[in-house]
Amino acid sequence: MGTIQPGSDQGSGYRRPNPGEFRGWVARMRRTFHVSKRVVATLGESDPGTVGQCWDDGDAYAIVVDAKLDFIHAMDTLIHEWAHLMCCDHDPESFDLHDDAYWIRFGAIYRKILE
Numbered sequence: 001m002g003t004i005q006p007g008s009d010q011g012s013g014y015r016r017p018n019p020g021e022f023r024g025w026v027a028r029m030r031r032t033f034h035v036s037k038r039v040v041a042t043l044g045e046s047d048p049g050t051v052g053q054c055w056d057d058g059d060a061y062a063i064v065v066d067a068k069l070d071f072i073h074a075m076d077t078l079i080h081e082w083a084h085l086m087c088c089d090h091d092p093e094s095f096d097l098h099d100d101a102y103w104i105r106f107g108a109i110y111r112k113i114l115e
Contacts, residue, residue, distance in 0.1 A: 035082075035086055035088075039061045041065065043067040043074070052064060061088070065078050079106065083105040
């Protein structure tokens, strides 16, 4: 997938991901880190006190990443939420947990991205 860079401008590193760039990352995640349901991921407004959320929406998984995040934090949040989806595929009761299984999946995603 390629290394996460602090921004194409290589300047301060703070920039918001544009919707097309975000869709590209979601497409790469779909191809590389399979889950049993379609994933609908969007940049939007998350609940107060959160920067991202995911849930099982019946026939699809949904992810919302806060659109106010900078690029690095938005991609980290996407990865964080995707790891939850991968856990849910194996154990639907583990959706909100940050247990060993979650961190193994989270680490596996980062490892593949940084290869």
